Amino acid sequence: xxxxxxxxxxxxxxxxxxxxxxxxxxxxxxALLAPPPPGEALAVTIDTLVAGVHFRxxxxxxxxxHKLLAVSLSDLAAMGASPAWATLALTLPEPDEAWLESFCRxxxxxxxxxxxxxxxxxxTRGPLTLTLQAAGHVPPELALRxxxxxxxxxxxxxxxxxxxxxxxxxxxxxxxxRVATGLALRGLxxxxxxxxxxxxxxxxxxxxxxxxxxxxxxxxxxxSPPLRRLADVGDWTHPLAGGDDYELxxxxxxxxxxxxxxxxxxxxxxxxxxxEAEPGLRLVAPDGSPYTLTRAGYDHFxxxx
Amino acid sequence: xxxxxxxxxxxxxxxxxxxxxxxxxxxxxxALLAPPPPGEALAVTIDTLVAGVHFRxxxxxxxxxHKLLAVSLSDLAAMGASPAWATLALTLPEPDEAWLESFCRxxxxxxxxxxxxxxxxxxTRGPLTLTLQAAGHVPPELALRxxxxxxxxxxxxxxxxxxxxxxxxxxxxxxxxRVATGLALRGLxxxxxxxxxxxxxxxxxxxxxxxxxxxxxxxxxxxSPPLRRLADVGDWTHPLAGGDDYELxxxxxxxxxxxxxxxxxxxxxxxxxxxEAEPGLRLVAPDGSPYTLTRAGYDHFxxxx
Numbered sequence: 001x002x003x004x005x006x007x008x009x010x011x012x013x014x015x016x017x018x019x020x021x022x023x024x025x026x027x028x029x030x031a032l033l034a035p036p037p038p039g040e041a042l043a044v045t046i047d048t049l050v051a052g053v054h055f056r057x058x059x060x061x062x063x064x065x066h067k068l069l070a071v072s073l074s075d076l077a078a079m080g081a082s083p084a085w086a087t088l089a090l091t092l093p094e095p096d097e098a099w100l101e102s103f104c105r106x107x108x109x110x111x112x113x114x115x116x117x118x119x120x121x122x123x124t125r126g127p128l129t130l131t132l133q134a135a136g137h138v139p140p141e142l143a144l145r146x147x148x149x150x151x152x153x154x155x156x157x158x159x160x161x162x163x164x165x166x167x168x169x170x171x172x173x174x175x176x177x178r179v180a181t182g183l184a185l186r187g188l189x190x191x192x193x194x195x196x197x198x199x200x201x202x203x204x205x206x207x208x209x210x211x212x213x214x215x216x217x218x219x220x221x222x223x224s225p226p227l228r229r230l231a232d233v234g235d236w237t238h239p240l241a242g243g244d245d246y247e248l249x250x251x252x253x254x255x256x257x258x259x260x261x262x263x264x265x266x267x268x269x270x271x272x273x274x275x276e277a278e279p280g281l282r283l284v285a286p287d288g289s290p291y292t293l294t295r296a297g298y299d300h301f302x303x304x305x
Numbered sequence: 306x307x308x309x310x311x312x313x314x315x316x317x318x319x320x321x322x323x324x325x326x327x328x329x330x331x332x333x334x335x336a337l338l339a340p341p342p343p344g345e346a347l348a349v350t351i352d353t354l355v356a357g358v359h360f361r362x363x364x365x366x367x368x369x370x371h372k373l374l375a376v377s378l379s380d381l382a383a384m385g386a387s388p389a390w391a392t393l394a395l396t397l398p399e400p401d402e403a404w405l406e407s408f409c410r411x412x413x414x415x416x417x418x419x420x421x422x423x424x425x426x427x428x429t430r431g432p433l434t435l436t437l438q439a440a441g442h443v444p445p446e447l448a449l450r451x452x453x454x455x456x457x458x459x460x461x462x463x464x465x466x467x468x469x470x471x472x473x474x475x476x477x478x479x480x481x482x483r484v485a486t487g488l489a490l491r492g493l494x495x496x497x498x499x500x501x502x503x504x505x506x507x508x509x510x511x512x513x514x515x516x517x518x519x520x521x522x523x524x525x526x527x528x529s530p531p532l533r534r535l536a537d538v539g540d541w542t543h544p545l546a547g548g549d550d551y552e553l554x555x556x557x558x559x560x561x562x563x564x565x566x567x568x569x570x571x572x573x574x575x576x577x578x579x580x581e582a583e584p585g586l587r588l589v590a591p592d593g594s595p596y597t598l599t600r601a602g603y604d605h606f607x608x609x610x
Contacts, residue, residue: 023346023445027514028452029383029498030350033447035340041328042347045335046392046438050431061548087351089394089436119349126355127432131394133351140337141327147333193334209332304545 012100013088016108019117021084031119033085036137043136043143047071051128061099062091063132063173065106071196072134073114073177074246078194080144080186081154082138083114083179089131095123114179144192144250149210153190153251153275155203168224173248184265185250192250198241200293203249204281206304210251216273219286240283240293251275308436317405318393321413324422326389336424338390341442348386348441348448352376356433366404370411370436376501377439378419378482379551383499385449385491386441388419388484393426394436400428419484449497449555450489454515458495458556459578460508473529480551489570490555497555503546504596508554509586515556521578524591545588545598556580 017025024032036042049068052059068084078085088107092100111118116134149155178194185192191201191210200216207213221239223231230238247267252260260269276282283291322330329337341347355375374391381388393412397405416423421439423552454460466556483499490497496515498507505521512519529535536544552572557565565574581587588596 024448024450028450029380030348030386030441032384032443032448033347033349034445035345035347040340042338042340043335044338044390046425046427046436048394048427048429050434053429053431054449062329075334079337081335085349087349087438088437089351089353091355091434092354119353122351122353122436124353124355124358126358126434129355129396129431129434131351131353131427131436133392133394133438136335138337140339143329143337145329145333188559218488220567297527 012104013118016111019085019115022117022119025117025119026121029089033119034109035303036084039139041140043079043138044133045072045075045132046131047075048129048131054178055110055248060173061102062106065103065108066174067106067112068112068130068132069107069116069134070175070177070246072132073110073116073179074175074194074196076134076136077177077182078144078192078248079136079138080142080182080192081138082183083134083136085117085119086132086134087223088118089124090121091124091129093125093127093128101258112251113195114177132276138186142186144182144189146191146209147211148189148191149158149214149251149275150190150253151212151275151277152254154254154257154271155214155216155249155251155273155275168226172244175244177246178248178265178267181248181265181267184263185248187260188256188263188278189250189252190247195245195247195249196243198243199245199249200240200281200283201304206249206251207275207279207281210275211267211279212275212277213279213281214273214275215282215284217284218291220270220272222268222270236283236291237293317409318423318426321416321423324390324420327422327424330422330424331426336392338424341389344444345442346445346448348381348384348443349438350377350380351436351438352380353434353436354602359387362433365478366407366555367411370408370413371415371479372411373435373437374412374415374421374439375480375482375551378415378421378484379480379499379501381439381441382482382484382487383439383449383497383553384443385487385494385497386443387488387584388421388439388441390421390422390424391416391437391439393423394429395426396429396431397432398430398433419482425459445489447491449487451498451511451514452516453494453496454511454517454519454580455495455558456517456580456582457559459559459562459576460519460521460554460556460578460580473531477549480549482551483553483570483572486553486568486572489568490553493561493564493568494555497553500550500552501548501555503548503590504550504554505545505586511554511556512580512584512586515580517580517582518586519529519578519580520585520587520589522589523596525575525577527573527575541588542598563575587604
């Protein structure tokens with residue numbers, strides 16, 4: 001049973017810092033990283049998951065390790081960045097060996113899939129709270145920002161389609177960051193965001209940042225069978241306001257829509273609407289009438305946004 | 306009263322991301338940072354402070370904002386890195402406007418003193434927990450690692466001297482990261498660490514990483530009057546095992562000790578011992594006899610390290 005912080009770090013977190021960028025990994029006052037390749041910038045994001053808020057404290061630690069990293073890789077994907085390294089801050093009620101082993105399995109499986117090095121961290125005692133900061137590389141002129149949407153752009157999120165209950169749980173617990181999609185969209189998408197707070201809220205962020213509006217055609221939304229059944233009775237709340245999806249929503253000039261056919265990123269892409277000059281998000285029901293959404297998306301402090 | 310996460314970010318944390326390195330700051334999926342200057346690497350560290358563990362939940366939020374950043378800047382200082390930017394993960398029981406205003410005052414005062422940009426963050430609801438990740442620049446061959454101590458090196462930490470009670474509290478609440486000292490030590494120190502867990506434990510990390518040992522002469526330790534009074538009755542526990550000091554402890558070749566006289570870093574430096582080939586830390590009491598320490602330093606999981 002490891003009893004000290006240093007034992008813990010040594011035992012569970014060291015040795016995952018081998019990577020072309022890592023000059024000095026875990027174990028010093030700070031890690032040393034080589035700069036991004038010439039002409040590229042560093043894309044940086046940080047995300048926290050809190051027990052009892054974002055996950056159940058008694059949930060599967062392996063899924064949690066996966067999700068913690070996936071959430072940050074999804075942000076990098078939405079910038080069109082190639083993942084490189086991460087730092088981890090782990091606050092634990094106690095050093096539970098079995099829990100840590102399982103958590104690390106989930107974290108490092110995904111890290112090794114995307115060649116992400118864990119270069120540093122901090123372990124502290126306290127209420128179970130996990131923060132991961134991830135960095136990637138992207139040529140700044142090709143980065144997929146939120147503020148690039150232009151009137152006439154089309155708005156296709158990549159495929160949201162799903163199976164049934166177990167699959168939905170799996171999607172919630174083990175989201176796939178769309179890293180390859182983000183890379184494929186460099187130079188093609190005019191704006192992009194990952195869907196963490198819900199399609200309506202996240203697309204809203206893109207429109208606001210870009211100073212434009214959009215019409216979203218509900219009939220075009222790719223839906224899993226359970227959501228399709230709700231939509232069939234007129235309830236579009238889940239596809240519009242459900243968070244934790246981690247698909248990418250992006251815009252591109254309508255004239256370049258055909259290029260999506262040959263996009264090599266392993267996922268289907270669906271056009272769901274059109275960017276317009278008039279600010280605001282207009283939802284168009286399948287019968288052509290306006291649709292009003294009452295709950296827009298997840299807000300961390302429970303506001304009525 | 307801000308009710309949504311986005312209001313909070315906009316109101317308290319945006320606008321502190323202007324910096325030569327920042328290509329895209331707060332408000333997108335990820336921030337975009339220019340690479341370090343040619344020939345330099347990125348030094349990266351992450352630290353967490355937990356309410357009830359590292360600070361009192363009802364303590365001064367301004368001091369807390371200062372300390373959160375100071376702790377990370379101290380790590381960068383101990384690498385000889387020049388601070389550049391930071392990301393912040395803030396978990397709060399509720400969005401308390403007065404608390405946030407005061408916290409931000411402490412954080413951003415120190416950030417602007419060291420020209421550190423806050424480029425991204427995440428705010429979540431939960432038990433009060435603060436994580437800050439900071440990055441700086443350093444030519445990798447000049448970085449002050451822990452593993453560079455060589456037998457014959459001298460071990461001077463810079464000045465630990467202090468005043469009395471209020472001053473000690475001030476030192477605990479508002480530590481000064483020794484950034485200028487770290488920069489001045491590039492190319493001179495053979496190893497360095499910042500004293501967060503206590504002199505004996507932190508110097509122990511340097512010795513272990515370097516594969517050497519040291520003799521520490523207690524009579525040489527610069528002590529504040531209250532610690533001096535304890536030392537006079539033979540109690541060296543506090544100067545050796547007290548954490549949260551954030552001074553730098555470093556080693557350098559004995560032949561270069563004279564260069565410390567002209568070191569331009571605004572703090573006094575004291576030689577406290579000698580690096581030796583034989584592993585282990587030997588404490589030498591003022592009368593020349595060996596001194597044994599029973600409690601070596603702060604450990605986050607309460608082990609008996």
